Amino acid sequence: MDNTEISIELVSHFLFIFFSMAFFNAKNTKPFLAPIFLLGFFFISGLELTGAQSVGVCNGRLGNNLPSDGEVVALYKSSGIGRMRIYEPYPSTLDALRGSNIELIIGILNSNLQGLTDAAAATTWVQNNIRNYWPDVKFKYIAVGNEVHPGDSEAQYVQPAMQNILNAITAANLQDQIKVTTAIDTTLLGNSFPPSAGSFSDSASSYITPIINFLNNNGAPLLVNVYPYFSYTGNPSQISLPYALFTSPGVVVQDGSLGYQNLFDALLDAHYSALEKAGVPNLKIVVSESGWPSEGGDAASVDNAGTYYNNLINHVKGGTPKKQGQAIEAYLFAMFDENQKGGAAIEQHFGLFLPNKQPKYQISTFG
Known part of the structure; x- marks a missing residue:
């Protein structure tokens, strides 16, 4: 049972x-x-x-010194982490997850979206990466693309690929167990302040509208990657560090009857406001990434990162001002530091654990 x-x-x-x-x-x-x-x-x-178990952890693999998949799954279990996100279907990871009871978000790379606009290819993808592992692996969501932007060449393929993957999932009679969705970032908002004024930008509306209608029609959530770190470092003159780290002693932003004590809630509720304006007020949001780097940039330190992760874990149990009492399903980014990840120096330092599996922070519980 x-x-x-x-x-x-x-x-x-x-x-x-x-x-x-x-x-x-x-x-x-x-x-x-x-x-x-x-x-x-x-x-x-x-x-x-x-x-209730609302916090998972993303499992990136862009490193040449990371533990084996079996060791990673064992570390998830020994740390009490019951949810994982991966960004593409690594067979070795899926094999290691068999029988683990860890709930999984499995991703489809942006570069593979065009191919999945072919229905037969989508059926093959579901057979190879879902049906061959179900029910030994507890798939929760399929994330069709990650942070695709309206101007990207892949943007036109996201919703058709989602539809074909859903059709294949339905043919396998798994549509009630596995939801098909996609992950966006906060740049699709044209306005985010105050949270009640949140709305998608004009350029993003034509891209996001068919996607959120698809999700709403199929009972799937929208995945959103939420990073107060980048909002803070991009505008430190107007955003305080305590507001970004959940350590403000009182309300910082009063928005009508709702008071905001942290930036995470403000960003999340701005997306809920945007969904309301787009005609899908009941669409659920899952925070598919959120983290803070321990080095490599402004405000990137072990102390700040540890504060952020611990406070986020404790905070998501209670919801946002707009969704009070509704636990937020959230995924911390990421399990390990990834020494082969490109971009700014901070990108290699988001791990909760070092590659040798030693924890960077004192985190009491992920549940």
Whole structure:
């Protein structure tokens, strides 16, 4: 029996107790059922809180000194990390995940999107990378492309590739278990301040609109990579470091009735506002990347990175001002420092662990 079945069974018992209590109390014959009702309520509430697992970790592989896939999966398990994101279907990683019970976001590289606009190719991709491993590997989302921008040559292929992958998933009768989506970054917003004014830019609207409508129609979330670090370092005169690190002692931005104490919430709620304006107010967002570098650039230090990761893990349990009480599913970037990653020096220093598997930070729990 999986957690879903357990929850359903408990809820059934809870409802039975609730209605029994209401019936008997109405007749004033069984008032002693009230304590039983409360006991059941707190038992269920406690199970949901302790069993909720909203934080995963991205598993990048751009390094020549990284542990083997088996060691990586063992480290996820020993560290209590129940969710992983990978960026392409490495067979060795998928084999190592068999039987691990780790939920997985599996990615499709931007360079492969055009080929998947062919339905037969999408069917083959699903057969090779999903069906050959399911149910031993717990696939949660397929991320069709990562941070594709409206002007990119791949932009025209994202939604057609998503549709073909979904068709292949549906043909395999896995559409209820695995959701097909894509990951964007925060640059698609034309306005993000204050959060209630969040909206997609004019240039991004024609690209993102068919994608979010597709997600909304198929019950899949939008993946968003959210990095307060880059927002802060790009505008340090107007954004304070405590606001970016979750350490502000009070509200920094008042937006109508909502008060924002950290930049992460402000960025996330700006995307929710943008989705509302685009006509999909109920579309869920999953934070598919968020992290802070430990060296290589402004404000990049072990102290700042450790503060950010710990505070983010603790924060996502409670939701944002706009979505209070709704735990945020989030994936930390990344598991290891990646010494072959290109770009600025900071790009090689986002790891929670060193390649020798030693932790860079004291993180008590990922759950």
